[in-house]
Amino acid sequence: MADLDSPPKLSGVQQPSEGVGGGRCSEISAELIRSLTELQELEAVYERLCGEEKVVERELDALLEQQNTIESKMVTLHRMGPNLQLIEGDAKQLAGMITFTCNLAENVSSKVRQLDLAKNRLYQAIQRADDILDLKFCMDGVQTALRSEDYEQAAAHTHRYLCLDKSVIELSRQGKEGSMIDANLKLLQEAEQRLKAIVAEKFAIATKEGDLPQVERFFKIFPLLGLHEEGLRKFSEYLCKQVASKAEENLLMVLGTDMSDRRAAVIFADTLTLLFEGIARIVETHQPIVETYYGPGRLYTLIKYLQVECDRQVEKVVDKFIKQRDYHQQFRHVQNNLMRNSTTEKIEPRELDPILTEVTLMNARSELYLRFLKKRISSDFEVGDSMASEEVKQEHQKCLDKLLNNCLLSCTMQELIGLYVTMEEYFMRETVNKAVALDTYEKGQLTSSMVDDVFYIVKKCIGRALSSSSIDCLCAMINLATTELESDFRTSSAG
Structure with a gap:
């Protein structure tokens, strides 16, 4: 008996295809039905066919329910047909207009490029004509100014000639006016060299005579001739001579100062102050x-030259200070006294007091002067480097740091302060020992005189180091004061 649940696919029988609405045709073929002989099989086939019929009916009902919607959509599509044809025509027309516009724009831009090229060539022609006229004007102006000794006007004409576009002049020399331009250029170059020689000579005469207005007059002409470095160098040499002359005068005055004078104890610090104030x-x-x-x-170039002269004068003043105050000799005595079991005669701390005060004052004035230079140069670099690259700014900062940190003034002051720290340590230690030795106690007092005296001495030494404006010096003295209080003074107090 045939399997009704999964009917066999008989050979020669076409397989069922997709039905309407997505369903499938019945899988039970007429041949299969005719081949059945049993009632039970026929009933089973019948029930199955009835089930398939119900499925088909449901699908038909669903399709019939969608009939109105489908018909309305079909009507809409039929109505859209003419409109779509119109849209197609409009699209083709728009495409044609766009193509025409593109071609027109290309033609217009081509004309604009041609006009721009013509404009540039016209500008170059006008520039060339202006430069030729300027060349002639500069030549006439320089010669007239030189004859009347109006060197500022001659320099202005020369500067105008130097600022002309050399490429345009070179092109002009290749034209019909070439011989005339060559003649003008030759005359201008000769006038330029002549003017440079005159300015240098007049400047030298003015500096020799000490005529400051004339010195400044010709100093202003150098940059117009493209001689920036030479002008700054010559002017700096003149200023350095002024600084040296005044510094030597002040130093001679110091050497002749009476030791009873009120400022005699700090006369070398005052001399340095006058030098710094002058610069x-x-x-x-x-x-x-x-x-x-x-x-x-x-400004950095000018200050660089001035600082070299400042270093020379500082060296002279410090040398005189070391000799007159026996600074190195005092340091050697102090160094020997600081050594344990030393047999060297001790120096009275009061003898060191004015020397130490003067050294800190000298260093403080030096630090103030260096801060002034740093502020001036930094502000000048800031204006000049407003459009410069970061590398240029860093290079300028390195030059400034090198000038301030490596100059002879800084090195000399560091050396003096280095010796000062050792001498201040000796002063503090010996004075504290004296305060301990002279300790007295009055009835009713909470502490003896030693405590007040010792802390007064420590305060004085640290305050003096602070007045030097040197961070390294101050830190060193604070450390030494701490050591003194923790060792010698603490031992004496405990005893």
């Missing part, structure tokens, strides 16, 4: 001239 006054006076005529960023 600072020069910088303040001439900084506007340098910035105006030489441009920002040039």
Whole structure:
């Protein structure tokens, strides 16, 4: 008997295909039905066919329910047909307009490029004509100014000639005006060299005579001739001579000072102060001239030359200080006294007091002067480097640090302060020992005189180190004071 649940696929019988609505045709073929002979099989086939019929009916009902929607959509599609044809026509028309517009834009841009090229060539022609006229004007102006000894006007014409576009002049020399331009150039170059020689000579005469107005007059002309470095160098040499002359005068005055004078104890510090104030006054006076005529960023060059002269004068003053105050000799005695079991005669601490005070004052004035230079140069670099790259700014900062940290003034002061720390340590230790030895106690007092005296001495030594404006010196003295209080004074107090 045939398997009704999974009817066999008989050979030669076509397989069922997809039915309407996504269903399938009955899998029971007419041949299969005709081949059945049993009632039970026929009933089973019948029931199965009835089930399939119900499924088909449900699918038909679903399709019939969608009939109105489908019909309305079909009507809409039929109505859209003419509109779609119109849209197609409009799209083709729009595409044609876009193509036409693109071609028109390309033609217009081509014309614009041609106009721009013509404009540039016209500008170059006008520039060339202007440069030729400027060349002739500069030549006539320089010669007239030189004849009337109006060197500022001659320098202005020369500067204008130097600022002309050399490539345009070179092109002009290749044209019909070539011979005339060559003649003008030759005359201008000769006038330029002649003017440079005159300015250098006049400047030398003015510096020799000490005529400051004339010195400044020709100093302002150098940058117009492209001689920035030479102008700054010559002017710095003149200023350095002024600084040296005044410093030597002050030093001679110091050497002739009576020791009973009120400022005799700090006369070398005062001499350095006068030197620093003189240089600072020069910088303040001439900084506007340098910035105006030489441009920002040039003040560093002027100060660099001045600092070299400052170092020379500082060296002279410090040498005289060391000799007159026996600074190195005092240091050697102190060094020997600080050694345990030393048989060297001890120095009275009071003898060191004025020397130590003067050294700290000298260093404080030096630090103030160096801060002044740093502020001036930094502000000048800041203006000049506003559009510069980061590498240029860093290079300028390195130059500034090198100038301030490696100058002879800084090195000399560091050496003096290094010796000062040792001498201040000796002063503090010996004075504290004296305070301990002279300790007295009055009835009713909470502490003996030693406590007040010792802390007064420590305060004085640290305060003096603080007045030097040297961080290293202050830190060293604080450490030494701490050691003194924790060792010698503590031992004496405990005893």
